[in-house]
Amino acid sequence: MTIEELPARSPVAGLRRRGLSMVEVLAQSVSALAPSAAVVAVPPFVMVQAGAATLPVLVVGSALVALVGWCLTAFARRMAAVGGVYSFTAKGLGPGGALLAGWALVVGYAGIAVSALVGTVAYAISFTVPFTGARPPGWVAALLAVAVGLVATLTTVRGIRLSARVALALEVVSLGVVVVVLGVLLAAHDGSTGTGAAVVDGPVTAGGVATGLVLAVAAFMGFESAATLGVEARRPLVAVPRAVFWTPVVTGVLFVAAGLAQVVLLRAAPVEVLTGDVPVAQLADADGLGVLPRLLDVGIALSFFACVTGSVNALARVLFSMSREGVLPAALGRTHPRFATPSVALAFVLPVVVAVPAVALAGGARARDVLAGSLTLSALGYVLAYVLAAAAMPLFLRRIGELTRPALVGGAVAAALSAAVLVVAVAGASWSGSGAVVVVFVLAWLPGPVLWLVLRRRAPDVLARVGVYDQATASSVLPGQGVRR
């Protein structure tokens, strides 16, 4: 395409362009990752699997995610996309790879939104139990899920500005509570050992380490979601790569530090606490910290709620992108006339995200089971998308003639390691221990490959459009400049 043929209008017009500051873009990644929930909930799971190798596993998992984040910055510095990792993959692996990765991402975002919604409900109930004295029946939990879903709908349709700011504030508050709780517990720690030591310093097996690594990587899911704000960010080619790289790096440091604290604390605790629902809260309760455990519940419930809005924001924008390309019906690409958000896509996504957990909870399913199942489902989706995106990065750079040796090595290592993580996760040695989740994932992911095969036969021109981004328009280049001959 020559400079004279540049379009007057961006293919992703309709969203509010260039409005979000650096902090708001960062908030999207942070809220979808939900660091305070991750650093509290995940390390005990890893301990059960990896035993004495827990800390090295946490470090390696964080490093792998940071490496994937670095791979994504190669795209984010060069194109401002709405589809995030989906659009990136299209530029390296073509439309086929993009649809495989894109639909895996859709499953990932939807799964994490469901599990975060359940998490919000579970921690909100855990907060009220000491006051009411009894666990409420399933239909109350289901009603609560619907209410949380309604609030999430309002904030996400109203605009990413409000939801991002609220989410970041909630996250900072809850991280503060987590740090205070862990700090107080460490200060009160007397260096004794309890029955938990048998697990914390337990034997190291290859399978346990691999499964622990899967769990550690899963803690970071959603860190890449700032990449869906390419159009809405004020300086997208600066803000998005920073958010995508620094979110996992900073969270990784917190994650390892919180892991270290929990290794020390849980070694001294009874083994029942370690394998319980919320080990840190139980430790805090046992230490008689008064109001702090309740604050921890509220903080983590808020963190989960921020995660619901963050994931739904990203999910709706991926569908919006697919719709603008013609892969999905055009209606999903409509934006709200006043708030300039992908409101139709949001309205399509949110009922699904709310209905699944509401029905399950009303039916008497345990929150912990729904949470674990949807988390596993989304982990499979995310990691598949990460594998494809990391593999796409060197191919993309080679295509545009900007490949360097570090990029080639980094992309290859990230793709290979993520693929290994995916294989372990699929192998079913994962924490949920059931093959049913893998079957559900394959069924949920099937529309991706099917769309690709159908479009390849019926509408190759639609496939050629896959990977739209906020490209240069006639008004963004200097008029009247010379053209290379």
Next chain:
Amino acid sequence: MTGVDRGVTGRQPQAVRSALAVLEEVARAGAGVNAKEVAEALGLPPATTYRLLNLLVAEEYLVRLPDLHGFALGAKVAGLVGTAPPARVPTAARQVLAELRGGVRAGVHLVLVSGAAVRCADVDPDLPLAAPALVETHLHASAVGHLVLAEAGDWRDVVHHPDRLPALTPATPTRSVELEACLARVHAVGWAGQVGQLHEGVGCLAVPVRAPDGQLVGAVAVSSGRGEVPVASLDAARDCAARLGPLLG
């Protein structure tokens, strides 16, 4: 977050020199030049060149073309040249303006427009604009500015801080909803009018001057201190703008 990952600091003069050299090379080679060609022409290491190109694209001095490997100078470069093009108005155009000035009892001004740059080129000597500089810089608050913003694909790309539009008077549209309502009116009727948005009690209308190919090259503005849009002069201003089009475009 700040303070880290800043590719270039003031302590790295060579990096600044290299960035400017990259900018010059894209200007010299022409739109469509790719990263390898820039690196080879300048003798810079490829990885450094790619990083500098990405920085210049992030700051919008350069633009990545839709093939993702070609580069072109960004519209922002116009800001380096100065937003004010030399305001030479042809004599024939001055005569057309003089005729309009003789026919209406309000200030008649010619404003030249180039992209988003606005220049008050011929201000009525008898009833001058109170502050031409305000018209040139606050596009959201003037009738001429509304014409320019309505012409742009997205007004947010044109104004400097779309989320912090300064209020010059209580009537200035500072919220995007208000401004968008003004722009919608411009789209509907083909001319712009405002009262008291730039100065209290001053009304103004602006009629686009279009080159024969339809491009917006200027505006005829009629200002009045009577606190209303001088619609009585609308037809005369339109007639004047139609005659100016071929002279300016």
